[in-house]
Amino acid sequence: MMFARVAIIGLGLEGGSIGLAVRAYLPGTTTTGYDINPATRERAAERGLVDRVCPTAIEAVREADLVIFCVPPGAMGQAAAEIAAVLPPDCLVSDVGSSKQAIARALSEALPNHTVIPAHPVAGTENSGPDAGFAHLFRNRWCIVTPPQHTNLLKLTELVAFWEALGANVEIMDAEHHDLVLAVTSHLPHLIAYTIVGTASDLEDVTQSEVIKYSAGGFRDFTRIAASDPTMWRDVFLSNRDAVLTMLQRFTEDLTALQRSIRVGDGDALFSHFARTRAIRRSIIEEGQDDSRPDFGRGDHEKS
Amino acid sequence: MMFARVAIIGLGLEGGSIGLAVRAYLPGTTTTGYDINPATRERAAERGLVDRVCPTAIEAVREADLVIFCVPPGAMGQAAAEIAAVLPPDCLVSDVGSSKQAIARALSEALPNHTVIPAHPVAGTENSGPDAGFAHLFRNRWCIVTPPQHTNLLKLTELVAFWEALGANVEIMDAEHHDLVLAVTSHLPHLIAYTIVGTASDLEDVTQSEVIKYSAGGFRDFTRIAASDPTMWRDVFLSNRDAVLTMLQRFTEDLTALQRSIRVGDGDALFSHFARTRAIRRSIIEEGQDDSRPDFGRGDHEKS
Structure with missing residues (x-):
């Protein structure tokens, strides 16, 4: 029922964490891995991110029954095309990208005869590269799986079980809705953070x-x-452009309204806006999606 | 050289933390405290935030040689006016507000015959109220002191020594520059966070x-x-309006430029913007102003 040989293409934070998680939680499964960057391959081998680091993607996928692309969204199509000639016909194709419609298109175009079921584990840190991954990255985080219509249900079930074995809670969603939801919970926050910095x-x-x-x-x-x-x-921004621009428009309208309240000195409007945003934080903590300690628990390890 | 009797007006996160820090780090100093909210006074007494919780502000300041106003910026003037008649003439007046020009004006107008030296410890958490404070809140954080021109240098020195004793690093700055700096490092981030939520x-x-x-x-x-x-x-937004609106204008311009890059698909512009913001994070960590662990060290206390 579970995949026996998983190939991971891209050995950064996500790919490396999947490899380590498989080793920790799925001892019956073997992993191969490839990264386009030779230094990353070398470091991946040193850390043992996968059982076998391969010098080519072709070698990594040759016997796989699941291949997971963990490369930037814009590189998915090329990475998939590279292995199209040798990928076993029964091998399930998946990925971990943060936008889903564009990636689903790119993977299906490159591998038209394979079952493609994209997925997105909503988990990460600010670090990247082969030193960033760790086995419990996905624990108690959501993984959104976005199967196309009329997908292979057996393979879908296997993919869900795979992510659950790695500690994630799985949700099935259509790709279009995923892209809208993540535009607000992830892409817009990143865009704003990049801007203000x-x-x-x-x-x-x-x-x-x-x-x-x-x-x-x-x-x-x-x-x-x-x-x-x-x-x-x-x-991410180029591949989920429309949803990001839609959310950005909403954000800008709301910011303009608050700006006006500051300019005209409307303290009541400011207060009522600021008072209602507390409840969301409380819900996020109650649902285990953030740390309840003040300041995210920053520095608690060094306190007396 | 050090203050012997410190009165704290307002016993929330900041006031409570000052009281606890004085107890921990300045055993020779006694503290009195007052809060306009009876439930807060009761809880402050239970937690021992100050040596003596008083039923009126007048009683709290009657023998003080330092009074620190820890009330919202808009309440500073009223709180100061309330004690004007009884405040000992030699008592130094300070505060912890996040904007400095408006508060300096309000305190000086209410207490024209006293030395007023405003201060702003750049430290806090998302929690508020009498249960939120803790003694090490100010440790390794900056406290910006904004003395008016021709201030009493002896009292300034004493105030600096007071904050250093509580663990803070002290910086002297003029109030106008403080308001500009904090508009970008604190007020704009809060406004944007409130907006997106x-x-x-x-x-x-x-x-x-x-x-x-x-x-x-x-x-x-x-x-x-x-x-x-x-x-x-x-x-804060009402009392530091001009600087906040200036910074907001800059932010909006930059956001509009990134929005345009997304719309026209200019990946190079996006990449070069995103690549340069990493260095700031590194500097903040190197200077001890944030936790170096990924994800702020979230959840590290519960990991195996």
Whole structure:
């Protein structure tokens, strides 16, 4: 019922974590891996991210019954085309990309005779590369699986079981809705964080050193996600353009309304807006999606 | 050289933390405290936030040689006026507010015959109220002191020594520059966080439950500061209006430029913007202003 040989293409944070998680939670499954970057392959072998690091993608997938593409969204089509000639016909094709409609198209075009079931584990950190992964990255996080219509239900069941074995809670969703939901819960937050960190670096009347020193006033929270992998995020915005622009339009309208309240001194409007945003934080903590300790528990390990 | 009797007006996160820090680090100093809310006074007495919780502000300050106002920016003037008649003439007046020019004016108008030296410890959490404070809140954080021109240098020195004793690093700055620096490192981040959390709650095509479930994609980082005290933040934006609107204008320009890059598919512009924001995160960590562990060290206490 479970995949016996999993090939992981791309050995950064996500790919490396999948490899480590398989080793930890699915001892019956063997893993192969490939990364386009030779230094990443070398480091992946040193850390043992997969059972066998291969010098080519073709070699990595040759006997796989599941291949997971863990490359930036814009590189999915090319990575899939590279292995099309040798991929076993029964091998399930999946991925971990943050946008789903564009990736589903790219994978299906490159591998028209294979079953493609895209997935997106909503888990990550600001770190990237072969040193960033760890086995419990997916534990108690959601993994959204976006099967196309009329998909192979047996393979879908196997993919769901795979992610559950890695500790994730799985949700089935259509790709279009996924792209809208993630536009607001992930893509827009990253875009805004990248923007404000850029704005703060470009000021003439406040030095960068001052921005860094006094970042504990709130700014530092934004710098974490603005330190995420730039290639991946470039591709996310380009591949989920319409949903991101829609959400950005809503955000800009709301920001303009608050700006107006500040300008005209409408304290009541500000207060009522600020009071209602507390409840969401509470729900996120109650559902186990964030740490309940103040300040995310920052620095608690070094306190007396 | 050090203050012997410190009166704290307002016993929430900041006032309570000052009281606890004085007890921990300045055993020779006694503290009195007052809060306008009877339930807060009761809880403050239970937790021992100060040596003596007083039923009136007048009683709390009657013998003080330092009074620190820890009330929302908009309440500073009224709180100071209330004690004007009884405040010992030599008592130094300070505060912890997040905007400095407006508060300096309000305190000086209410207490024209006293030395007023405003201060702003750049430290806090998303929690508020008498249960939120803790003694090490200020440790390794910056405290910005904004003395007026021709101030009493002896009292300034004493105030600096006081904050250093509580664990803070002190910086002297003029109030106008403080307000500009904090507009970008604290006020703008809060405004943006409040906005996006509001935007996400108001969508018709994405449910609030979906926003909460998939918040680990980035959104949850914003909910922390959007859970901050609404009264205080209303007052911060109203009292530092000009600097906030200036910074907001810069932010909006930068966001519009990125929006255009997404719309026209300019991947190079996106990449080069995203690549340069990583360095700031690194500097913040190097200077001890944030936790170096991935994800702020979230959940590390519960991992095997």
